[in-house]
Amino acid sequence: MGYVAVRGGGKAIEESLKLLERERVRASAAWSTDEIEGTFPELVDQVMGEASLYAPRLAALALKQAQGSPDEAVFLLRAFRSTLERPYVSRPVDTARMRVARRVSAAFKDVPGGQVLGATRDYSHRLLAFDLETEGTEELAEKRADLEAHFDEAVEVSGRDGVPAVMPRVLDHLRAQGLIAQVENDDAEPVDATMAPLSFPAPRSVRLQTLARGMTQAVEALGYAAIRGFGPAHPTVGELRQGRVPVAVDHPLQTGGPEDAYYLGSVPVTEVESVFEGEDGAEAGVGGGSVGGGAGLALTIGYGLVFGRAETKAIAMSVLDHCLEHGDARFPTEDEEFVLYHVDGVEAAGFISHLKLPHYVTFQSKLSSVRETRRVAACGDGLDGACKDASDGDGESVRLDGDSAHLAPSACDAADPKEASHAATL
Amino acid sequence: MLKRYERTRALVEGDPALARAIVCEVEREQGAEALVVLDEPREELVMVQARETAQGSLFFLGEALMTSCRVRVGDEVGLGLVLGSDRCRAYELAVVDAAFSGADGDAWASRWDAALRTELARIEARDELDARRIATTKVDFSTMDVLTSCSELDGTSRTTNGAVDEARIKRPQPADGGEGR
Numbered sequence: 001m002g003y004v005a006v007r008g009g010g011k012a013i014e015e016s017l018k019l020l021e022r023e024r025v026r027a028s029a030a031w032s033t034d035e036i037e038g039t040f041p042e043l044v045d046q047v048m049g050e051a052s053l054y055a056p057r058l059a060a061l062a063l064k065q066a067q068g069s070p071d072e073a074v075f076l077l078r079a080f081r082s083t084l085e086r087p088y089v090s091r092p093v094d095t096a097r098m099r100v101a102r103r104v105s106a107a108f109k110d111v112p113g114g115q116v117l118g119a120t121r122d123y124s125h126r127l128l129a130f131d132l133e134t135e136g137t138e139e140l141a142e143k144r145a146d147l148e149a150h151f152d153e154a155v156e157v158s159g160r161d162g163v164p165a166v167m168p169r170v171l172d173h174l175r176a177q178g179l180i181a182q183v184e185n186d187d188a189e190p191v192d193a194t195m196a197p198l199s200f201p202a203p204r205s206v207r208l209q210t211l212a213r214g215m216t217q218a219v220e221a222l223g224y225a226a227i228r229g230f231g232p233a234h235p236t237v238g239e240l241r242q243g244r245v246p247v248a249v250d251h252p253l254q255t256g257g258p259e260d261a262y263y264l265g266s267v268p269v270t271e272v273e274s275v276f277e278g279e280d281g282a283e284a285g286v287g288g289g290s291v292g293g294g295a296g297l298a299l300t301i302g303y304g305l306v307f308g309r310a311e312t313k314a315i316a317m318s319v320l321d322h323c324l325e326h327g328d329a330r331f332p333t334e335d336e337e338f339v340l341y342h343v344d345g346v347e348a349a350g351f352i353s354h355l356k357l358p359h360y361v362t363f364q365s366k367l368s369s370v371r372e373t374r375r376v377a378a379c380g381d382g383l384d385g386a387c388k389d390a391s392d393g394d395g396e397s398v399r400l401d402g403d404s405a406h407l408a409p410s411a412c413d414a415a416d417p418k419e420a421s422h423a424a425t426l
Numbered sequence: 427m428l429k430r431y432e433r434t435r436a437l438v439e440g441d442p443a444l445a446r447a448i449v450c451e452v453e454r455e456q457g458a459e460a461l462v463v464l465d466e467p468r469e470e471l472v473m474v475q476a477r478e479t480a481q482g483s484l485f486f487l488g489e490a491l492m493t494s495c496r497v498r499v500g501d502e503v504g505l506g507l508v509l510g511s512d513r514c515r516a517y518e519l520a521v522v523d524a525a526f527s528g529a530d531g532d533a534w535a536s537r538w539d540a541a542l543r544t545e546l547a548r549i550e551a552r553d554e555l556d557a558r559r560i561a562t563t564k565v566d567f568s569t570m571d572v573l574t575s576c577s578e579l580d581g582t583s584r585t586t587n588g589a590v591d592e593a594r595i596k597r598p599q600p601a602d603g604g605e606g607r
Contacts, residue, residue, distance in 0.1 A: 048488075054474070055491035057511070081489060086471035088492070088507070092484055093476045099553060101560055109567055117563040155558045165557070169479070183482040190475065190484045205485035208478060212487055247474055247490060248431060249507055259429040262523075264472065264492055265438055265509030273479055301480040307488055321480070 024067055033060035045268070045308025046070060050345045051077035052194070052213035054267045054307055071349040078346055087252075091261055093245045095271045095305065097166055100243040105170040107238045107275060113167045118242065170239040171273050171301065180275070180299050200336050207324050207340060211317045212306050214343030222333055222343065223316025231323045231333035235274035235302060235315070242270045242309060270311050272304035274318035300325075427535045428542055433526065437519055438508055440545035445518040448538055452525045456499055461521065464503065465496035467513035495520040502528030 037044055037060040047059040051074045059077060066072035102118025105111045117123075174180045190205030193213075198206065211219060226233045244266040251260060278298040302322030304314035323334045332338045342348060428436070437445045453461060469491060476487040495506040495516040504524025506516040525534045 052488035053471075053491065054488060054509070058491060081471060084469060084471045084491075086473055086489065087494075088470070088472040089486075090472055090474045090490075093474060093487065095476070095479070099557070101556075102563075115565040115567075116560060117565065118560055119563075151559045151562065154562045155555065158558060158562055165553075171479075183480070185477065186481060186483040188483065190486055192473070192486055194486075204481065204483055208485040209487070212485075246435075247472065247509060249472060251430075251505070256430075259431045261431050262505065262507045263431050263435040263438055264490075264507050267474065267490055267509070269487070303478040303480040305476055305478065305487060325480075 031064065033057050033064060036060040036063055042309055043070065045310060046216050047073045047077065049307040049310050049313065050074040050213060050215055051081070052209075052307075053077050053081045071345060074345050075349070088249045090264075091248045091250060091258060093247065093269075095241070095245055095269070096169060098241055098243040098245050098269070098271070099165065099266075100167045100241050101268075102242040103167050103239065105237065105239050107236050108170060108173070111170045111239075112173075113164055116167075167241065169273070171275070174238075174275075174299065180301060198337075198340055202336050202340060204325075207336070208303070208305070208317075208321065210340045211304075211320055211343065214313075214317075215345035215348060216310055216313045218343040218345070218348065219313050219320065220316045222339055223319040226319050226323050226331070226333035231326075231331040233276060233302075233319055233323055233326075233333075235276055235319050235322070237315060237318075238273045238275040238301070240270070240272050240311060240315070242268070242311065244268050268308050270304075270306055270309055270314040272302075272311075272314040272318040274302040274304070274315065274322065276300045276302060276322050427532070427539055428546075430523070430526075432546060433522070433535075433542055434507075434519065436542045436545040436549070437522060438515070439549045441548075442515065442518075444541060444545050445515065445522060447541075448525070448534075449518045449521045452499060452521050452534075456525075460500050462498045463495070463517070464498055465494070467493050467495040467506075467516040469511055470494050472507075472509075497521055497524055499524035500528055502531075 031039075037056050040060075040063070043063065044056055044059045047063060047070055048054050048056065050070070051059065051062075053059075055077070058080065059073065062073035062076040062080075063070070066076060100116065100118075102120060103113065103116045105115065109115070171180055175182050190209075191203045193206045193209040198210070202210070225231065227235070246266050247264045248258065248261040249264060250256065251262070254260065276299070278300055300322065302318035302320075302325075304317030304319075304321065306314045306317065320333065320339055323331070324336055324339060326334050327336070328334045437448075470493070471489040472492045473489050474487045475484055477484055490509055491511065492507060492509050493511055493513055493516040495513070497504050497506070497517070497520040499521060502524045504520045504522065504527060506518065506520030506523060508515045508519060525531070528534075
């Protein structure tokens, strides 16, 4: 069966794009990208994370163009990044030197540097704030001034007792006690998931990169599934830290230490170290960050790091990192192919949404198969009449199904609109 | 004298006027003919590499939009790199890089060292104010009523920072000793 080339729809597509633009401009209040960035910072973070491109202004622009659809905005950013050269790779970001804006531990109450909540909704009442509905520019300025004054005063009262510039890691305490293995830095060149298709088993670097750029809700859903029972994982968040990390690049020709590198700016990230308890030494043997060697129970770390303030995604990533290190194929969340192939937003949205595009020929072939098997089945049953009817033609076979609606898709396949409308009225 | 990392940090994070002032002086002293733009400022990507803490291995977190520029001042080539799309800043950083890396680099560096250090101190002060604002959200567990009542019951002492020394908290024992319950 060959393909039948069909032309048409050019005018309809043009008008459709105009209609889409009409819908955008009709209700739009002409927000600048600054306003979008300022009003929806976490949505901008989400889009940047999934696009795997830190560019807040462009992410805001993509959201504006996509009329608020994160999927579409991510697609736009990914497409844009593919047009740019990438001559530089940063020095490894050192999250230990993060300027923290928030750092909490679910494992220990008293941690060096303290539990610093930062700006969080964790302990808020989830009640709709109806006053925001009428919040105007003046009121906003007033609130801003009030809060500035409040924090100026609070800072005066607390004196110079700030958050230390470098916050010690919570789990270093357990590393020092030998309950979590001290690991040496492994400087093996990471593999870049954007340069080659996924293949399995995937290197650890590809796994972490794929999870970091995964669709937020997909990573969270699979992480949740792993904890609920589709994977034997229950984490304790040893540490969640959020803040900015510096990005530096070495001189392209000279060799030098970190002090000779170029400072380019900083990016906001969220990092999670989750702790998992292993059954025995064998459990501890999977992945790194664990000790045991048969000595009894052991602790392992699952690692999550994402752009921006995507906390829940970072926790889920740490769960999935642990699951994939474990790699027991009985659990879907420990199956690399299942997790890594399906968390990518552009892949998933692209594949699912292409299903609504014309599949006329594919569907014809499906339809033929169904008709053929029914005809064969009917003949085999000795229903001579049915056998005869089924071979009579399309109209007859559809009537055998008792579902005349089946006619509609095949009617759409007709290249000639007149023929199509005729077929539809059958 | 400041090395490149601290110098570029002062220029990227600090007041843009500082980079402009240095560039102005370089242009004036070296003359227009000594300054050649080799690569006009353009948007590019930098891949951000990170080290995870479970196994100490490296991976790519994602890319960041940046702007780069390459210039030659006299015989020295300078590179300007900055996150975002600020073309002017990339040019200025490149000029400063060339001037500070050339034969007269030390002279330039010592001339601007104090100003750069002042800028770094300003950045430090700004960051510290942020940190102090964030510090107001530090949880003070010792103010919890339940702990206070526990310590009142058995006279638990407090450490100097106000935190309850947990090891010393004892649950009130029933009169019969309560063993085996």
